[in-house]
Amino acid sequence: MDKIDIKNLTLEELKNKIKRFSIPTYRASQLFDWIYKRRALEFSEMNNISLGLREKLDRYYYIGSIGLKERLRSSDGTEKFLFELSDGNFIETVLIHAQTRNTLCVSTQVGCKYGCVFCASGTRGFVRDLSPSEITDQVLSAQKITGDRITNLVFMGMGEPMDNYENVASSIVIMNSQEGLGIGSRKITISTCGVITGIERFARLGLQANLSISLHEADNKKRSALMPVNKKFPLERLIESCELFIKETGRKITLEYVLIKDKNDSIINADGLSNIARKLKAKVNLIPYSPVYSKSFESPSQKALNQFKDRLIKNKINVTVRDSKGKDIQAACGQLALVKARP
Numbered sequence: 001m002d003k004i005d006i007k008n009l010t011l012e013e014l015k016n017k018i019k020r021f022s023i024p025t026y027r028a029s030q031l032f033d034w035i036y037k038r039r040a041l042e043f044s045e046m047n048n049i050s051l052g053l054r055e056k057l058d059r060y061y062y063i064g065s066i067g068l069k070e071r072l073r074s075s076d077g078t079e080k081f082l083f084e085l086s087d088g089n090f091i092e093t094v095l096i097h098a099q100t101r102n103t104l105c106v107s108t109q110v111g112c113k114y115g116c117v118f119c120a121s122g123t124r125g126f127v128r129d130l131s132p133s134e135i136t137d138q139v140l141s142a143q144k145i146t147g148d149r150i151t152n153l154v155f156m157g158m159g160e161p162m163d164n165y166e167n168v169a170s171s172i173v174i175m176n177s178q179e180g181l182g183i184g185s186r187k188i189t190i191s192t193c194g195v196i197t198g199i200e201r202f203a204r205l206g207l208q209a210n211l212s213i214s215l216h217e218a219d220n221k222k223r224s225a226l227m228p229v230n231k232k233f234p235l236e237r238l239i240e241s242c243e244l245f246i247k248e249t250g251r252k253i254t255l256e257y258v259l260i261k262d263k264n265d266s267i268i269n270a271d272g273l274s275n276i277a278r279k280l281k282a283k284v285n286l287i288p289y290s291p292v293y294s295k296s297f298e299s300p301s302q303k304a305l306n307q308f309k310d311r312l313i314k315n316k317i318n319v320t321v322r323d324s325k326g327k328d329i330q331a332a333c334g335q336l337a338l339v340k341a342r343p
């Protein structure tokens with residue numbers, strides 16, 4: 001029988017599984033404590049669990065982990081980690097330090113299927129989904145490497161979280177639970193290019209987590225040209241699923257809008273975006289495009305950025321501009337590509 005990575009299981013799942021091996025369910029909380037609080041890497045370390053039970057656990061389970069390959073630090077303090085997975089694939093994780101919080105930007109897939117034309121993540125296609133353990137271990141590893149506690153989590157690394165919904169949801173349940181990492185659901189944000197099947201499931205998950213939509217265009221035809229996902233899930237359906245999310249969770253949505261020079265940075269674009277933001281009572285976060293090697297897109301001029309922002313303000317839309325962090329280590333959103341292929 002193949003061993004199971006115990007870090008793929010939520011507390012409830014672990015309780016149910018060990019019951020079948022005649023292990024009392026309170027042991028599940030004890031195991032969570034060892035794995036997520038004390039960061040045990042082997043059952044043999046768990047010295048308040050009997051040797052017999054440790055051996056039994058060892059027969060059925062292992063404690064998965066990802067390995068640090070490279071750590072890059074930007075002059076502004078942002079850090080980027082390259083992790084190697086057990087099958088030799090690589091993923092990237094970014095840690096952004098701010099005064100009161102440490103935000104970790106986690107990957108959810110190796111590669112991406114969605115092929116947004118401006119983004120680096122999809123350039124080498126899709127390889128595979130990350131497991132809950134591999135998602136969660138980005139947080140555990142970043143904490144271990146830096147000694148900092150991760151307070152906020154954004155699913156904005158490589159991959160499309162809503163396309164790996166089950167594993168992302170399990171990892172959130174694990175990271176959110178008090179016995180796990182205890183990261184408050186309001187400190188967790190999922191970002192999606194608009195996979196509405198995932199948005200609808202996320203709406204019904206019953207967590208107070210945040211949803212960000214990578215909108216980038218308010219016109220269907222133009223959005224489909226930038227983001228092929230829009231052909232399958234056009235704006236009307238995307239907006240409907242956002243309305244469902246708001247109704248089910250009572251949370252506000254953020255519309256992410258990457259400004260690309262001469263593509264989507266005109267006043268007409270700003271008005272289109274304002275209409276959708278108004279309809280959803282959403283905040284808008286403007287992100288100046290960070291140029292990606294091999295792509296011809298450019299950042300907007302400061303003037304275009306200001307005009308765009310001012311137009312949103314004039315339209316009474318709540319708008320922020322994301323300051324670009326970690327430029328010198330290619331840590332900006334959408335720059336996370338498969339830097340190294342499988343050996």
Ligand code: SAH
Binds near residue numbers: 192
């Ligand atoms: N697939 C999810 C998660 C990725 S988040 C999503 O699309 O939301 C990464 C964010 O960075 C997305 O909003 C993405 O559109 C944006 N992005 C991609 N390439 C970028 C670039 N070169 N500069 C700035 N933002 C970029």
